[in-house]
Amino acid sequence: MARLFWVGTGVVLTVVVVVKGRQVIRQYAPAAVVDRASATATATGSALSEAAGHFMADFRAARDERAAQLADALLATTQGSVEDLQARRDAYDSAPGRSAGRHSSEAATRARYAAIDDDDSVDDELGYSF
Numbered sequence: 001m002a003r004l005f006w007v008g009t010g011v012v013l014t015v016v017v018v019v020k021g022r023q024v025i026r027q028y029a030p031a032a033v034v035d036r037a038s039a040t041a042t043a044t045g046s047a048l049s050e051a052a053g054h055f056m057a058d059f060r061a062a063r064d065e066r067a068a069q070l071a072d073a074l075l076a077t078t079q080g081s082v083e084d085l086q087a088r089r090d091a092y093d094s095a096p097g098r099s100a101g102r103h104s105s106e107a108a109t110r111a112r113y114a115a116i117d118d119d120d121s122v123d124d125e126l127g128y129s130f
Contacts, residue, residue: 025034071082079085 075082075085
């Protein structure tokens with residue numbers, strides 16, 4: 001509880017210092033200096049925004065290139081592209097008699113092996129058990 005109190009106190013003091021600091025700057029700074037600082041801050045903000053946009057474009061290009069490299073390395077030539085595999089999977093999942101959903105094969109596997117009666121009566125004769 002004490003930590004929360006000190007965090008709240010820090011936030012309140014920060015807000016007070018920023019608000020009072022802006023009032024003092026407006027009161028004592030010449031208008032030309034304030035205008036120049038505002039223009040510099042705006043230019044810096046737009047430059048940072050542009051740099052972030054370029055970074056995201058480069059990141060997306062590198063990500064797509066790496067995905068293509070992995071698909072080439074991991075898929076056999078007979079499998080086709082990733083899009084072909086996804087289309088075949090979707091067609092298989094939507095086939096008549098199949099339950100809808102991506103994980104329907106897991107449910108079918110669980111249902112297939114749920115009915116197996118595991119007879120553990122011979123474990124005592126073997127001398128070991130898993």
